[in-house]
Amino acid sequence: MTTYPSPSGATAEAPVGFRLSRRMPERLLEVSDLRTAFRTPGGLVRAVDGVSLTLDRGRTLGIVGESGSGKSVLARSIMGLLPKRNVERSGRIVYDGDDIAGLDRKRRRDLWGTELAMVFQDPMTALNPVQRIGAQITEGLRFHLDMDRQSSRENALALLRSVGIPEPERRMRQYPHELSGGMRQRIMIAVALACGPRLLFADEPTTALDVTVQAQILNLLASQQRERAMAMVLVTHDLGVVAGRTDDIAVMYAGQIVEQAPTSRLFGSVRMPYTEALLRSIPTLDQPRGRPLQAIPGRPPNLASPPKGCRFAARCPYAQDRCRKEAPPLVEDQPGHAYRCWYPLQPGAVSATAIGVN
Amino acid sequence: MLVHETETAAAEPAVLPAEEIETAPTRRLGVFGWFSILWLGGLTLLALLAPILPLKDPDQTYLEIVRKPPIQPDHFLGGDGSGRDMLSRVIWGARTSLTISVSAVLLGLLVGGLLGLVAGYHRGKLDAALTTLFNVLLSIPALVLSLSLVAVFANSDESVSNGRKLTVLIAALAIVTVPILGRITRASALAWSEREFVKAAEVLGASHGRIMLREVLPNVAPAIMSIALLGVAVAIVAEGSLALLGVGVTEVASWGNMIALGRSDLARAPHIVAIPSIAIFCTVLALNYLGDVVRARFDVREAAL
Amino acid sequence: MGLVRELGKRFLGLILVLFLVTLFTALLISMVPGDPVDTLLPVSDSSPEVAAQKEELRHELNLDDSLPERYAAWVNDFVHGDFGNYYRTSGADPVRAHLADALPVSLQLMIYSQILALLVAIPLGVISAYRAGTLFDKAANTTAFALLAVPNFVLGLALAYYVGVWLGWLPPSGYVPFGDDAVEHIRRMILPAVTLAAAQVAVYMRLLRSDMVQTLQEDFIQMARSKGISDQRVLWRHALRPSSLTLLTVAGLNVGTLIGGAVIVEVLFSIPGLGTSIAQAIFERQYVALQTFVAVLAILYVLVNFAVDVLYTVVDPRIRHARARN
Numbered sequence: 011m012t013t014y015p016s017p018s019g020a021t022a023e024a025p026v027g028f029r030l031s032r033r034m035p036e037r038l039l040e041v042s043d044l045r046t047a048f049r050t051p052g053g054l055v056r057a058v059d060g061v062s063l064t065l066d067r068g069r070t071l072g073i074v075g076e077s078g079s080g081k082s083v084l085a086r087s088i089m090g091l092l093p094k095r096n097v098e099r100s101g102r103i104v105y106d107g108d109d110i111a112g113l114d115r116k117r118r119r120d121l122w123g124t125e126l127a128m129v130f131q132d133p134m135t136a137l138n139p140v141q142r143i144g145a146q147i148t149e150g151l152r153f154h155l156d157m158d159r160q161s162s163r164e165n166a167l168a169l170l171r172s173v174g175i176p177e178p179e180r181r182m183r184q185y186p187h188e189l190s191g192g193m194r195q196r197i198m199i200a201v202a203l204a205c206g207p208r209l210l211f212a213d214e215p216t217t218a219l220d221v222t223v224q225a226q227i228l229n230l231l232a233s234q235q236r237e238r239a240m241a242m243v244l245v246t247h248d249l250g251v252v253a254g255r256t257d258d259i260a261v262m263y264a265g266q267i268v269e270q271a272p273t274s275r276l277f278g279s280v281r282m283p284y285t286e287a288l289l290r291s292i293p294t295l296d297q298p299r300g301r302p303l304q305a306i307p308g309r310p311p312n313l314a315s316p317p318k319g320c321r322f323a324a325r326c327p328y329a330q331d332r333c334r335k336e337a338p339p340l341v342e343d344q345p346g347h348a349y350r351c352w353y354p355l356q357p358g359a360v361s362a363t364a365i366g367v368n
Numbered sequence: 369m370l371v372h373e374t375e376t377a378a379a380e381p382a383v384l385p386a387e388e389i390e391t392a393p394t395r396r397l398g399v400f401g402w403f404s405i406l407w408l409g410g411l412t413l414l415a416l417l418a419p420i421l422p423l424k425d426p427d428q429t430y431l432e433i434v435r436k437p438p439i440q441p442d443h444f445l446g447g448d449g450s451g452r453d454m455l456s457r458v459i460w461g462a463r464t465s466l467t468i469s470v471s472a473v474l475l476g477l478l479v480g481g482l483l484g485l486v487a488g489y490h491r492g493k494l495d496a497a498l499t500t501l502f503n504v505l506l507s508i509p510a511l512v513l514s515l516s517l518v519a520v521f522a523n524s525d526e527s528v529s530n531g532r533k534l535t536v537l538i539a540a541l542a543i544v545t546v547p548i549l550g551r552i553t554r555a556s557a558l559a560w561s562e563r564e565f566v567k568a569a570e571v572l573g574a575s576h577g578r579i580m581l582r583e584v585l586p587n588v589a590p591a592i593m594s595i596a597l598l599g600v601a602v603a604i605v606a607e608g609s610l611a612l613l614g615v616g617v618t619e620v621a622s623w624g625n626m627i628a629l630g631r632s633d634l635a636r637a638p639h640i641v642a643i644p645s646i647a648i649f650c651t652v653l654a655l656n657y658l659g660d661v662v663r664a665r666f667d668v669r670e671a672a673l
Numbered sequence: 674m675g676l677v678r679e680l681g682k683r684f685l686g687l688i689l690v691l692f693l694v695t696l697f698t699a700l701l702i703s704m705v706p707g708d709p710v711d712t713l714l715p716v717s718d719s720s721p722e723v724a725a726q727k728e729e730l731r732h733e734l735n736l737d738d739s740l741p742e743r744y745a746a747w748v749n750d751f752v753h754g755d756f757g758n759y760y761r762t763s764g765a766d767p768v769r770a771h772l773a774d775a776l777p778v779s780l781q782l783m784i785y786s787q788i789l790a791l792l793v794a795i796p797l798g799v800i801s802a803y804r805a806g807t808l809f810d811k812a813a814n815t816t817a818f819a820l821l822a823v824p825n826f827v828l829g830l831a832l833a834y835y836v837g838v839w840l841g842w843l844p845p846s847g848y849v850p851f852g853d854d855a856v857e858h859i860r861r862m863i864l865p866a867v868t869l870a871a872a873q874v875a876v877y878m879r880l881l882r883s884d885m886v887q888t889l890q891e892d893f894i895q896m897a898r899s900k901g902i903s904d905q906r907v908l909w910r911h912a913l914r915p916s917s918l919t920l921l922t923v924a925g926l927n928v929g930t931l932i933g934g935a936v937i938v939e940v941l942f943s944i945p946g947l948g949t950s951i952a953q954a955i956f957e958r959q960y961v962a963l964q965t966f967v968a969v970l971a972i973l974y975v976l977v978n979f980a981v982d983v984l985y986t987v988v989d990p991r992i993r994h995a996r997a998r999n
Binding site for chain 3: 091115120137198
Binding site for chain 2: 704825958
């Protein structure tokens, strides 16, 4: 463990991000009925349509969904990283006891980097191509924490080492395009973690990487999280990514959460047919060769004019009349397990081992 | 230009819609578009019909309106330094200026377009030679080049006829546009020549000439149309510049020589310079706007392919 | 390395173009219809003295030699600093002195107008991009568009008259060397520099805005924002540099264009630069002098373009590495 400064004056041996504060609430984030809509020439696109979730300190929430489900928008909405114009947002976002939804830009910027941070999908495009690595890391340190050049450099070196970059002195002076994809992603993580945030959003952190590197990065994220007692929201379309690495999972479809449960329980008792379809579509090693991949037929609905009934009805193999007419609400039967379906699958009908997910 | 490594990712397309980007140009014509068309159309009509319109003689001097500002009885736009009717002169001037610029650009299109087409289609040594030719022509600033050409060929002695001056002027301006139009045509022809339907025509036994004319040219044409419109605007201004420098047409009225002649009266009668200046301004504005609209419309079509 | 080879190729192309351009200008005088000597010495006197003078001139200009010989002689003279003469009734007047006086003046005008244009265009472009779609942006864009439609001589005339004469704020013509009187020098260069800069501002502003709007949508800008740094910092320290490539290219190319394209402005404001020299040489039918000026201009232009190309790689490290890799 190295010495890092921290605004609240942490002790010398504490890891970055560990703050001693008098009130240490368990609940870090509480989102209520968040809605984000974009004004486009084609109409008002409701990318996030009434999402509520909570996240406790140090825990990991996985948000899973296909393209266009609104998961990335959700992450950015909570953070507040949306375009300035043609965006309508409503709902409550309570972070560490304070409502941050209505914050003005300056105060939100104060939170970014120091409390909330984001790791983006493609490290090639997310790092400034004409700025050296070192500068990109130290910028946050110098801006938020007012460090001088010497200390920020030392911190940056330590950060690079902690994310597993060899020869950090050399890397500091290089440009992003001189490094491999995996290294770039590590650096992006270092940049995000520089000022010790307590909540990290990882938006598809491994999608742009080789399969071999993916596991490394996910492990890195997990270890950083443990060291810093950081909460994490892991956004991905890949159920395999969230399977062993999250505490809770929320499945999103067409702007809404359609199933939510602790990870340990989700795979054992899937209720929502969409989740089942997602699980089925994961190819496994022990499938017989030549068996076609099970894609979900059809396409997600148009978010500018969503259908009246259940949004998944058009593609659901179990759909009935009621599904097409009335939109099901999110209900919770076992504590912690919520789903949005009129005719949920029965527990045990789909078993995790049967589809090869551990 | 920029080599940009992109690792292909089977990932979510951009979720956030782009912020409102382009304010202009739009593909729709809009108010400005229609104004531009009306202005240019009206101007062309007036210029063409000048001889039969009920206009005063542009060279006739009327002593009573010398340097008188617009709205005079019988002379709507007043008189110039010698007492000639401004309204008539500005319309006859339009005739001259438009003739010069449009001819120059058409000539430049013909020569430059052809050369560019050949260069882009055949590639290889021919392309290299033509590109070098373009670069050489482009290495002398346009005004200086046209100025020199006109000076050498049409001003070397006092006895040069106005007809010859006109011809040389048009030729000089055309020569200046050749490399620009040539380059653009070449780039477009290069791109289009790679397409399958060109190869298909080749395989069917069509001659090079036929392919260039029937397959490549129709696709290249829209791209250079917009440049041609802008080119006419530039040529109009160039004519003005050359007139101011003393090497334009002299006997007949043109917008350029109206400004050149009116310069000495700028203090007393600014309208003499102002009127042709406004005419040039509106025409150039209209041409620029339409050029942009044409480019926007056809750029999109190309991008969609 | 790939980079050296790439630059080497371009250098060869440069030499080729220089050769052809100078060939063209060197032979310009031969293109004059009629006997060039008669044009230069338009004396109708057919006395033996005059005839001898004309013979001498003919010999001096190598007019009896073949084309290649003439070109070789011209290049030889040029490289040795012999730039020909003005042929006046008072005698031969070497061009070299005039060139030495005129060239720095044009350079000054070009530098001032470029600096002015960039100083105005860069902030306008950045703000327009930041506020893309707002009233400010639309207004700025429309103004730029309209400004581009105003011919520079009209603007020059208007400025010279209204600011120079009517308001009397600044002198409308004339030139004072910097060494003589710095203040007057600046005062007299303001109007011509503004005239030249006006069109550049419009072009640069739109270029920068367009590139910047693209850049602002890139992921790394979102990333920079998410670090919590101020919007100003994101704009100026993150977004500006990657967006400035086209602008710098065009500005660089303009350096060459402006040296020659300022002819009109120089003439209007009586600035004794290269442009005025050219206009004067044409007026006086001094084609030998004209040859020299055009050649000098062309050479400068080609060299500047080459330099811009080389500079390209310095601005964007990606290009440097891409070229080296290829």
